[in-house]
Amino acid sequence: MVVNMSIEQDEIEKIAELARIHISGEQIGQVTQRITEILQMVDQLQAVDTRDIEPMANPLDATQRLRTDEVTESDRREAFQAIAPAVEDGLYLVPKVID
Amino acid sequence: MHNKSVAHLVQGLREKQFSSVEVTRCFLDRIAARDSQYNSFISVDETSALAAAKAADKQLAGGDAATLTGIPIAHKDIFCTDGMRTSCGSRMLDNFVPPYDATLIQRFKRDGAVILGKTNMDEFAMGSSNENSFYGPVKNPWNTDLVPGGSSGGSAAAVAALLAPAATGTDTGGSIRQPAAFCGITGLKPTYGRVSRLGMVAFASSLDQAGPMAHSAEDCALLLNTMAGLDPLDSTSSEMPVEDYRARLDNSLEGLRIGLPREYFGDGLDKATGECINVALKELEAQGATLVDVSLPHSQLTIPTYYIIAPAEASTNLSRFDGVRYGHRCDNPTDLHDLYTRTREEGFGDEVKRRILVGTYALSAGYYDAYYKKAQQVRRLIKQDFMDCFEQVDIIAGPTTPGPAFALGAKSDDPIAMYLEDVYTLAVNLAGLPGMSVPAGFVDNKPVGLQLIGRHFDEARLLNVSHRYQQATDWHLQHPAGGQS
Numbered sequence: 067m068v069v070n071m072s073i074e075q076d077e078i079e080k081i082a083e084l085a086r087i088h089i090s091g092e093q094i095g096q097v098t099q100r101i102t103e104i105l106q107m108v109d110q111l112q113a114v115d116t117r118d119i120e121p122m123a124n125p126l127d128a129t130q131r132l133r134t135d136e137v138t139e140s141d142r143r144e145a146f147q148a149i150a151p152a153v154e155d156g157l158y159l160v161p162k163v164i165d
Numbered sequence: 166m167h168n169k170s171v172a173h174l175v176q177g178l179r180e181k182q183f184s185s186v187e188v189t190r191c192f193l194d195r196i197a198a199r200d201s202q203y204n205s206f207i208s209v210d211e212t213s214a215l216a217a218a219k220a221a222d223k224q225l226a227g228g229d230a231a232t233l234t235g236i237p238i239a240h241k242d243i244f245c246t247d248g249m250r251t252s253c254g255s256r257m258l259d260n261f262v263p264p265y266d267a268t269l270i271q272r273f274k275r276d277g278a279v280i281l282g283k284t285n286m287d288e289f290a291m292g293s294s295n296e297n298s299f300y301g302p303v304k305n306p307w308n309t310d311l312v313p314g315g316s317s318g319g320s321a322a323a324v325a326a327l328l329a330p331a332a333t334g335t336d337t338g339g340s341i342r343q344p345a346a347f348c349g350i351t352g353l354k355p356t357y358g359r360v361s362r363l364g365m366v367a368f369a370s371s372l373d374q375a376g377p378m379a380h381s382a383e384d385c386a387l388l389l390n391t392m393a394g395l396d397p398l399d400s401t402s403s404e405m406p407v408e409d410y411r412a413r414l415d416n417s418l419e420g421l422r423i424g425l426p427r428e429y430f431g432d433g434l435d436k437a438t439g440e441c442i443n444v445a446l447k448e449l450e451a452q453g454a455t456l457v458d459v460s461l462p463h464s465q466l467t468i469p470t471y472y473i474i475a476p477a478e479a480s481t482n483l484s485r486f487d488g489v490r491y492g493h494r495c496d497n498p499t500d501l502h503d504l505y506t507r508t509r510e511e512g513f514g515d516e517v518k519r520r521i522l523v524g525t526y527a528l529s530a531g532y533y534d535a536y537y538k539k540a541q542q543v544r545r546l547i548k549q550d551f552m553d554c555f556e557q558v559d560i561i562a563g564p565t566t567p568g569p570a571f572a573l574g575a576k577s578d579d580p581i582a583m584y585l586e587d588v589y590t591l592a593v594n595l596a597g598l599p600g601m602s603v604p605a606g607f608v609d610n611k612p613v614g615l616q617l618i619g620r621h622f623d624e625a626r627l628l629n630v631s632h633r634y635q636q637a638t639d640w641h642l643q644h645p646a647g648g649q650s
Contacts, residue, residue: 078522085480085525086487087518088506097522100580104523107581108469111539114546121541124371124401125357125548125597126621131400145264151494158489161500 073102166191167327168644171236171384174330178225178235185225185235189218189279192237196282196328202647203304205313205322207242208250209282217279224277233391234277239329241320242283243290244270244375245364249280253366254288254298254316257486257493257512267364268396269333269375276391281329285319288514289483290340290368292316293586296577297516304573305347306645307611311570314344320378321348327644331379331388335365337372338471339565339590342602345378346565346614349604351631351641352378353385356622357597358403360389361396369478370401372471372594381641382603382631386410389624405622413625414632419453421630424558428464429589435568441606441613442564448637449562449630457558461550466543467592468584473527473540474595479517480524486512519580548596555620560630564589565602565614589616599624603631604640612640 078098082089089097143156152159166188169177177183193211200206214237221235245251245263247270252258266274273280287297295303295318303318305311306326313322317334321344324332334341336354345352353376360375367373377388389410396402425446430439450456488494488508495511498504513521527536554561567588576582593600598618605615615634619627635641 073526081522081526081529083506084529085521086484086502086505086509087513087521088510089518090510097519100519101522101526103581104472104519105526107584108473108536108540110469111466111473111543112535114466114539114543116539116542116546119542119545121538122545122548123541125544125595126403128358128401128403131404133397142264146490149262149264149491151488151491160489161498161504163501 073098073105167195169330170380171331171387174236175233175387179230185218185221185279186215188235189214189237189281192281192329199326200328202309203306203322203326204301205285205303205319205326205328206239206282207252207254207285207300207319210249213249214279214281221277221279231275231277232387233273235279236277237279237281237329238273238388239281239284239320239323239332240270241286241317241332241334243286243335243366244333245366246270246280246283249283251283251366252299253290254286254300255512255514255517256299258366259299259493261492263364265364268361268398269365269392272391278391284317284323284332287316287318288517289366289479290316290335290337291479291516291520293339293343293583294576295319295344296573297514299514302573305570306647307349307570310572311611312347312573314347314570316340317378318344321345321350321352324348324350324378324380325645326647331377331384333375333388333392334378335373335375336594337368337475338594339587341376341378342565342590342600342614342616343587345602347570347612349612349640349643350378350380351382351385351601351603352376353389353601353624353627354593354599355389355393355624356403356599358401359599359622359624360392361399361402363396363399367482369475370482371478372475374594381635382628383411383414386414386628403622408625410625410628413629416629417453418449418630418633421454421560422457422558423449423454424457424459424554424561426459426461426464426554426561426563428461429563433567433588434564435608437608438564438568438613441608442615445605445615445634446562448634452633452637459554459558459561461554461592463543463547463550464592467547467595468588470540470543470547470595471591472523472584473536474544476520476524477527477537478524480521480528483517483521516580544595547592551592551596551598551618560626561618563616565616569608569611569613593618597621599627601627601631603634606640
């Protein structure tokens, strides 16, 4: 596949939207510049022959350990909700989503 | 008292030369009097530290002390501490008081240690200079115009300035070893999975690992004995049995084979730093070790590989910060989308945002194979280089960093220049290996670190080699002029 290394500003805006990070108008130019430099740096990898090389997700090639499906934790809802920005009646509050 | 090793403090407490309250008080007073110069702590809770010390003294008097009973330890502010703020160096978690302890913290409590305070760090452990902290940069105790390294810069500076006898750190690409080198202390990144990651704020989950930072290899061994071991609540924690890391410290180095990767001694290495490393290697040779020329042919690919894998995993891990369940939330959000995007704009610093964006890009539709999968494939080649070397040698040695500590501000506007600082340390995390940095001299009064890399789960051998080296040298016993008195 062909990777386009010069990333455009509108593409950064799209990525920022996917990442749910607002970037102000005055910063977008510099952010685009920095990200472009980083992507140019990592572009070296495209030249490496990796045919038949299995991707490595875990450095020890370990697989997830499973446990028996038993309840081992106590209910600590109050402690967890005590540190939330906004709760009411045991629910987390967010701005209205549907009218 | 402040310049005693952990091993000596353990002995002194048992022999009633002093109490834990006295030891803890001594370090708390030093922090209060001196840390304004270094900014190495984010939070110190004197009342609870002294209460824990008092309880430890009771245990010591009752004769039922555990291995670290009464020893004050500083913890990187990435480990959740029940009832004590855990900021991770970020505005996002400036108000976060965890309702539970990280497994690592639980283990230190189980073994009697006192929490001295929480140390400064690069935001979410992303950085190599400690200039990315919401709480301001940490200064290097050897020279306050220099960076202490990062991301565990607060832990390294606190130990170097004798504000704590030992500390914990985390290392995703060099974040224990590089600040240990810059601050002239001893730091160990264990094998991936050796120490539980539960309750340690996640950066890059396939790379992150916690480890000890102290003056000597012996002290690191003592701390690792407490830290290491299976945690059923961390599915990536290892089932490999844990040994007593002090048991083999004094073993002879006769017959030890040490590989010197020629890629670690090339053009990028500062000449004077290289000379310190060569002198250190001669010392190991004098103790019976054999130096062997080896090669890690994919070394030049470690930076690009790391800067895809780490940001990709970070972008996933940091998606949890949404302003809903804990942490920062923007004022007066107009809708849910505004809540997310503005909370994250305000809560994260520039470097964290950059890495989230790079990671999001590398994982996005159409680019996954070209970036993330490709990096995972090259990661296997990088690991295989090490496995091939370990067919010929027992450990690998070289510099921890390309040169000594640099000036504050020198690289903070240039992310790529900053990334190059970790050129010798990143591969160890990609391969999941244990690595150490050991004080090995000075260049213009700036400390230099010797890096030792071992086979998976061979921490005891790294500690053995470092300990033998420290029996013959006194670099690790030297302290910055400002910290002596």
